[in-house]
Amino acid sequence: MKKVVVTLMILLLSTTQYAQDYDFGKVSKQELESKICSQDSSANAVVLYKSEKISFEYIQGEGFMQNREVHERIKIYNKDGFNWATKKVRLYNRSAANSESLSSLKGYTFNLIGGKVEKEKLKKDGVFEELANKYWKYESFSMPNVKEGCVVEYTYKIKSPYLQIDDIDFQYTIPIVKYDLKISTPEYYIYNKLLNPKSTYIPKLNLTTVNNSFTIHSKERVANGGWSATKTEFSQSKTDYLDNVITSNEENIPALKREPLVDNINNYKAKLILELTAIKYPNQPLESFSSTWEKVTKRIYDSDEFGVQLDKTGYFEQDIEALIGGETNDAKKISLIYDYVKRKVKWNGYYGYRTDNGVRKAYKEGSGNVGDINLMLVSMLRSANIKANPVLLSTKNHGIPLFPTRQGFNYVVCMIEDVNFNVLLDATNTYSTANILPVRALNWQGRVIRENGSSAWIDLQPKEKSEETVLLNISINPDLTLEGKVRENLTHYVAMQHRDRYAHVNHDDLIKMYEKNKGEIVIENLELNNLKDVEKPLQITYDFQSNDGIEEIAGKLYFSPMLFLATSENPFKQTKRNYPITMDFPVFSKYMVNVMIPEGYEVETLPENSAVDFNNGAAKLTYIVRKNGQYLQLLVNLDVNTTLVLPEDYENFKSFFKSSVEKHNEKVVLKKIL
Numbered sequence: 076m077k078k079v080v081v082t083l084m085i086l087l088l089s090t091t092q093y094a095q096d097y098d099f100g101k102v103s104k105q106e107l108e109s110k111i112c113s114q115d116s117s118a119n120a121v122v123l124y125k126s127e128k129i130s131f132e133y134i135q136g137e138g139f140m141q142n143r144e145v146h147e148r149i150k151i152y153n154k155d156g157f158n159w160a161t162k163k164v165r166l167y168n169r170s171a172a173n174s175e176s177l178s179s180l181k182g183y184t185f186n187l188i189g190g191k192v193e194k195e196k197l198k199k200d201g202v203f204e205e206l207a208n209k210y211w212k213y214e215s216f217s218m219p220n221v222k223e224g225c226v227v228e229y230t231y232k233i234k235s236p237y238l239q240i241d242d243i244d245f246q247y248t249i250p251i252v253k254y255d256l257k258i259s260t261p262e263y264y265i266y267n268k269l270l271n272p273k274s275t276y277i278p279k280l281n282l283t284t285v286n287n288s289f290t291i292h293s294k295e296r297v298a299n300g301g302w303s304a305t306k307t308e309f310s311q312s313k314t315d316y317l318d319n320v321i322t323s324n325e326e327n328i329p330a331l332k333r334e335p336l337v338d339n340i341n342n343y344k345a346k347l348i349l350e351l352t353a354i355k356y357p358n359q360p361l362e363s364f365s366s367t368w369e370k371v372t373k374r375i376y377d378s379d380e381f382g383v384q385l386d387k388t389g390y391f392e393q394d395i396e397a398l399i400g401g402e403t404n405d406a407k408k409i410s411l412i413y414d415y416v417k418r419k420v421k422w423n424g425y426y427g428y429r430t431d432n433g434v435r436k437a438y439k440e441g442s443g444n445v446g447d448i449n450l451m452l453v454s455m456l457r458s459a460n461i462k463a464n465p466v467l468l469s470t471k472n473h474g475i476p477l478f479p480t481r482q483g484f485n486y487v488v489c490m491i492e493d494v495n496f497n498v499l500l501d502a503t504n505t506y507s508t509a510n511i512l513p514v515r516a517l518n519w520q521g522r523v524i525r526e527n528g529s530s531a532w533i534d535l536q537p538k539e540k541s542e543e544t545v546l547l548n549i550s551i552n553p554d555l556t557l558e559g560k561v562r563e564n565l566t567h568y569v570a571m572q573h574r575d576r577y578a579h580v581n582h583d584d585l586i587k588m589y590e591k592n593k594g595e596i597v598i599e600n601l602e603l604n605n606l607k608d609v610e611k612p613l614q615i616t617y618d619f620q621s622n623d624g625i626e627e628i629a630g631k632l633y634f635s636p637m638l639f640l641a642t643s644e645n646p647f648k649q650t651k652r653n654y655p656i657t658m659d660f661p662v663f664s665k666y667m668v669n670v671m672i673p674e675g676y677e678v679e680t681l682p683e684n685s686a687v688d689f690n691n692g693a694a695k696l697t698y699i700v701r702k703n704g705q706y707l708q709l710l711v712n713l714d715v716n717t718t719l720v721l722p723e724d725y726e727n728f729k730s731f732f733k734s735s736v737e738k739h740n741e742k743v744v745l746k747k748i749l
Contacts, residue, residue, distance in 0.1 A: 097146075097253070099181070100228070102148065102192065102194070103192075104187065106150060107186070107192060112152070112250055114250045115329070115330055119151070119156035119159075120152060122247060122249060122250070122251040123252050123253070124146070124147070124148040124254075124255075125253070125255070126144075126145070126256075127145055127146075127243065127254075128257045129142070129143050129144075129257070129260075130258075130259040131259065133289035135292065139238070140235065140236055141234070141235040143232065143235070143241075146228075146229075148226060149226065150226050151221065151223070151226070152224065156249070157221055160184070160217060160225075161215065161218070162215065162229065163215045164177055164215070164233070165211055165212075166211070166212050166214060166233065168211055168212040175234065177214045177231055177232070179231055180197070180231040181229065181230050182196070182228065182230070183195065183218075183229075184197075184225055185225060185226040185228070186225045187224065196219070197229065201216055201218065203217075208427065208444065209431060238354075240258070243347040244344060244345075245345040246274070246276060246329075246331045246344045247330065247331065248332070248333060248340070249330050250329060251328040253326050254323070255323075256321070256322060256324075256325075257321070258349070259287075259318040259319070260318065260319050261287070261317075262316050262317040262318070262319060263316070263357075264351060264353075264354055265351070265352050265353040266319075266349045266351055266352065267350040268280070268321070268347065269347070269477060269478070270347055271343075271344060271348070274343055274345040275343070275653060278323050278325050278328075279323060280321055280322075280323050280347070281322045282321060283322070284318065284319055285318050286318075287316055287317065289313075290313045291312050292309070292310075292311045293312075294307055294309050294310075295310070321347075331344050332653065334652065335656075336646070338471055338655075339471050339472060339474055339518075340654070341474055342474050343653070343654050348478075350478055368522060372522055372524050373528060374481065375467065376524050378429065381428065381430070381446070381450065384433065384434045384450050384454070385453055385454045385457070385465070386454075387435060388454060388458050390434070390439070395455055395458060398412065398415055399411055399412070399459055408459050409500075412452070412459060413452065413500055413502060416451060416452045417504075417505055420442065420443050420451065422443070422503035422504070423442050423443060426444065426470060426473075426486055427446045427486070428485065430443070430446045431443060431446060432447055433447070438451060445487060448503050449487050449488055450465060450487065452489045456489065456491065461493075462493060463489055463490065464490050464523050464526065465489060466489070466522065466524075467487055468484060468487070468488065468516060468518060468535060469484055469519075470486050470516060471516075473518075475519055486515075488500065488501045488512060489501070489502070492523075492525075499512055499535075504571070505609075506570075506578070506609050511567055512535070514659045514660075517535055517537065518535060519535060519536075521535050536660075536718055537567075537568065537659075537660040537718075539567065539661075540662060540716075541565075541566055541567035541661070541662045542564070542567070542662070543565055543566075543662065543664045544563070544564040545561065545562070545640060545665070545666050546561070547561050547637075547666065547669070548561075548671075549638065549669065550673075551625065551670070551671065551672075555627060556621065557620070557625060557634075559619055560618050561616065563613075563616075564612050564613075566613075567660070568659065570609075573613055574606060582601070585601060589601060592639075593639035594622075594624065596622075596639060597619065597621075598617050598618070599617065599619070599620075600617055602615070602617070603615050631746050632746075634742060634743055635739070635741065635743070636700065636707060637709070637739050640668075641740050644736060645732050646732070649725075651725070653722060655719055655721050656719070656720035657718065657719055658715065659718065660718065664711075664712070665711075665712050666709070666712075667710055668710075668711075670706065670708075670709075670743070671705060672702075672707060676745040677745065677746060677748050678744075678745060679746040681701075681702070682738065682741035682742070682743070685698050685734075688731075689728055690724060692716060693717040693720075694713075694715045694717060695713075696712070696714075696734065696735045697711070698711050700743075711738070
């Protein structure tokens with residue numbers, strides 16, 4: 076009995092040590108032997124340990140500098156988790172004196188080879204630097220010798236001359252076993268602390284104060300009564316102050332699970348946001364940074380890289396005068412200038428509400444970031460006496476700002492405010508049209524800044540439905556193959572998405588793309604009309620032959636009249652939804668199918684006509700099928716009026732889509748005429 080007790084104690088002690096020993100470089104055999112995450116069996120990787128320490132160090136002549144130390148240990152279970160062996164760190168990169176730097180980078184990959192723990196060091200050839208734009212750069216590193224079952228561990232420091240503190244992420248898309256956080260800020264700097272209210276996981280924060288100090292060294296030349304006229308005296312003075320300390324020690328943090336149709340999963344991540352609201356030095360007045368959106372937008376508008384750029388007109392005046400000539404119709408002038416900017420200056424792929432190259436240089440070189448292009452568009456429209464203003468916004472991948480800050484915006488578009496119409500324009504996308512912004516910009520609301528200095532929120536969500544109308548004609552051949560013709564008519568966002576995807580694809584590859592996921596089908600005579608004429612609906616036509624659309628059982632023919640147009644499965648399979656379903660735009664899909672009944676057959680059964688509703692018209696499906704002479708005629712309408720479904724409505728929405736999928740796939744049965 077004593078032997079059993081001793082054995083259990085040894086096991087308990089070794090387990091406790093394994094769970095608590097997170098010294099850098101001391102990865103245990105038990106960690107490498109682990110085959111599955113006990114917290115989440117579906118996880119491809121797990122953060123065994125994360126430590127983050129943020130503090131401020133006083134540097135004489137420079138002031139307080141921010142230091143951030145990061146240590147992470149990650150277990151990788153399979154190939155789908157290999158991406159966790161690469162880390163990308165964003166650093167502000169304005170000038171030598173105003174940039175952040177990464178240092179003290181160390182890393183190892185640990186593998187279990189023949190029962191022994193072996194480690195391989197991160198080397199210089201695994202470290203990369205990438206310039207994003209003139210404001211930001213990325214330091215990336217990829218750990219060596221990554222295999223299934225390995226553990227990667229790294230540590231690094233970031234030095235920053237800025238008092239602003241980046242958001243503290245408590246959640247990843249994989250679980251975190253243990254996370255230790257410590258943030259120490261001098262009492263002179265007052266931060267507003269906010270935990271993301273949209274997160275379902277709320278970490279615990281502990282607030283304390285500790286004593287700290289810094290010393291200033293000085294030297295002075297003073298008069299000397301001896302042989303030398305002056306001498307140097309050295310002195311030092313010590314300043315005591317308090318550090319406000321935030322600590323958090325979290326365990327078993329769940330993964331932030333991705334769900335279908337979520338605007339940005341990071342909007343729901345557990346994180347701590349620290350906003351610098353004031354500075355109060357000893358014997359000096361309080362300097363407040365508490366802001367409003369009005370103040371934020373004014374500071375942006377007054378900056379050299381925003382409002383000043385709007386006032387520059389000399390570089391384009393002659394060209395715009397030649398373009399619009401004596402045109403007096405405002406709508407025509409808007410169209411001419413908008414199309415001109417889209418042709419003249421191509422988007423280089425970089426976001427930003429500020430100009431990168433400057434409007435003059437972007438115009439000359441024919442390339443620029445979002446700010447370069449859309450501020451130029453505003454300026455040109457104003458020069459033509461069009462009431463145009465910039466609209467600041469945050470893109471979907473940037474998230475939704477929770478308090479007033481310039482960092483809350485990363486994009487700008489143009490808005491025309493007229494007594495007869497309001498129009499949103501974005502010239503970065505060739506296939507955008509009036510009020511059809513790129514999907515990346517459809518994020519809740521934007522802030523319009525007018526010439527008189529006023530600003531206001533505007534809704535960015537599309538109001539007009541995008542339409543997809545499909546006509547499908549089907550004939551059934553004696554050998555039970557199918558052939559027919561498809562005509563599609565697409566408008567607004569549906570048309571823009573198709574143009575973005577297919578406009579630059581050659582004809583043969585385009586046919587292959589259309590044949591994909593349609594079963595055993597051959598497509599011929601494919602035509603896309605109005606592909607470049609974005610003011611007109613996109614029209615798609617093609618002929619097809621199919622070998623697997625019909626099934627014969629005991630002399631009867633079974634087939635779904637929607638064929639390859641049918642939605643095959645319900646995308647909403649979860650039993651519970653944590654986050655809202657967000658759709659980019661309202662859409663109306665109309666399918667009209669005509670099936671010629673083959674000679675010698677008659678209809679035995681047809682699907683029932685039905686109508687399915689979600690939330691009193693927020694979405695609606697109608698399904699009508701009938702026999703008309705020698706034809707079967709099917710009409711299916713799917714009308715989605717909402718772009719947001721809350722978690723509490725998920726079950727009903729899931730049921731609605733389940734019914735839609737079932738109706739799409741219901742069979743018609745034909746029998747032989749006796």
